[in-house]
Amino acid sequence: MTALDTAFVATGLVAVVGGLLAVTTRHVVHAALWLVVALLGVAGSLLVLGAELVALVLVLVYVGAVVVLVLFALMLTRAPIGPDLAHSPGPWRTLGAAVLGAAVAVLLGSVLVPLADDPVARAEVSSTQVAGQLFGTWVWPFELLSLLLLAAVVAALAVSRIPREHPAEEAPA
Amino acid sequence: MIHLVGPYLLAAALVGVGVFGIAVRRNAVLLLVGVELVLSGGLVLLVTTQAAGADRWAAGSVLPLFVITIAAAEVVVALAVVLTAFRHRGSIDLAEPSGEAP
Numbered sequence: 001m002t003a004l005d006t007a008f009v010a011t012g013l014v015a016v017v018g019g020l021l022a023v024t025t026r027h028v029v030h031a032a033l034w035l036v037v038a039l040l041g042v043a044g045s046l047l048v049l050g051a052e053l054v055a056l057v058l059v060l061v062y063v064g065a066v067v068v069l070v071l072f073a074l075m076l077t078r079a080p081i082g083p084d085l086a087h088s089p090g091p092w093r094t095l096g097a098a099v100l101g102a103a104v105a106v107l108l109g110s111v112l113v114p115l116a117d118d119p120v121a122r123a124e125v126s127s128t129q130v131a132g133q134l135f136g137t138w139v140w141p142f143e144l145l146s147l148l149l150l151a152a153v154v155a156a157l158a159v160s161r162i163p164r165e166h167p168a169e170e171a172p173a
Numbered sequence: 174m175i176h177l178v179g180p181y182l183l184a185a186a187l188v189g190v191g192v193f194g195i196a197v198r199r200n201a202v203l204l205l206v207g208v209e210l211v212l213s214g215g216l217v218l219l220v221t222t223q224a225a226g227a228d229r230w231a232a233g234s235v236l237p238l239f240v241i242t243i244a245a246a247e248v249v250v251a252l253a254v255v256l257t258a259f260r261h262r263g264s265i266d267l268a269e270p271s272g273e274a275p
Contacts, residue, residue, distance in 0.1 A: 004175040012183040019187060019210045023194030028203060035206050038187075042213045045183060046237075049175075049217075049224040054237045058216070061241050066209065066248050073202045073252045077259045087199040087266060097196035105189025109182055112218075116177035123226030125234055133231035134238070145242050152246035156253035164261060 004122065008048045015041030026083035032070045036063050053127050180221040187214030201255045201265040205248060212244050 018038030022031050039062045046055040080086075089097070134142060187210050194207025216237045223233020259265050 002174050005179060008175065008179045008183075012179060012186075015183060015213075016186045016190065019190040019194075022206050022210070023190055023197065028200060031203050031206055035209060038210065039213060042187070042217060045180070045217060046220050049180060049220045051220045051223060051234050051237070054216070054220055054234055054241075057238055057241055058213075061245050062209065062213075066245060069248060069252055070202060070205060073256060076256055077202060077265050079200075079202075084200065089197050089199055089268075094197055097193050100196050101189045101191075101193025104192045105185045108185035108188055112181035112185060113178055116181055119174040119176050120225050122175050122224050125223055125231055130231045130234040134235050137230045138235050138239075141239060145239060148243065148246055152249050156249045159250070159253040159257050162257055162261075 002119070004048055005119075008045060011041050011044030011048060013041075014038075015045060017041075026085075026088065028074050028079040028084050029071065029081075032067055032074060035070070036067050039063055039067070050122050050124060053130055175224065177221060177225060180217055180224070184214045184217040184221070187211070187217065199266050199268045201258070201267055202252070204267065205251055209244065209248075212240060216240060 015038050018034050018036075018041055022034035022038055025031050025034060039058060043055040043058045043063075046058065191207045191210030191212075191214060194210060195204055196207075198204050198207060219237045219240070220233055222228050223231070255265055262269075
């Protein structure tokens with residue numbers, strides 16, 4: 001166990017525990033906040049793996065933007081302040097989902113873990129190299145991403161402006 | 174020096190937790206929490222290939238940036254659909270039987 005391994009175990013534990021609490025808690029707002037903890041753990045793991053730029057972008061975009069968006073959506077859909085009893089899954093559904101999640105994790109782990117044999121020296125890829133490749137090799141996919149973001153914004157606006165079929169009768173809240 | 178077992182186990186665990194979240198949640202907004210966890214598992218795997226020194230063109234750092242951007246766009250469209258469905262149906266319960274439109 002080197003220092004990098006120890007640091008990775010710590011951040012990975014934060015990520016997994018935060019993720020577990022995010023998907024199991026009954027409080028809907030707490031679920032979004034535990035997602036922040038899980039994503040900060042993932043960002044720490046990426047830092048340990050030597051990808052500072054990706055870790056910073058993860059914190060900026062996911063924690064800064066996506067979680068705030070999820071919180072707004074929760075409030076706009078009238079999330080209860082206390083435990084969400086209206087949407088509680090039954091015991092059989094919880095059991096089935098747990099079996100499914102455990103099966104996926106075990107399958108992926110059994111495929112991936114044999115690939116790792118000896119400890120490797122961490123490759124250092126500097127942000128300068130990443131920037132050079134991003135605007136050299138990857139420049140066309142990068143430009144396509146801006147088109148994708150534009151299409152997403154237009155689609156979100158178009159979807160949210162769909163009028164109701166019967167404006168007179170209000171849907172039961 | 175770093176063991177690659179840790180990143181692989183973390184990626185597998187994150188994807189498993191995310192799939193559990195997708196399957197168990199009935200609130201359509203919280204479904205996205207599971208999707209984000211699955212995607213972050215993929216991010217960890219991509220960055221691991223870079224740490225192992227097995228990538229060209231800095232793909233281990235560039236592709237995660239692409240994944241993060243696409244995930245942000247996906248979340249925006251998904252939340253717009255969920256909010257529109259909430260306005261039309263008054264509920265975001267995924268287990269609710271889909272009757273005929275009101």
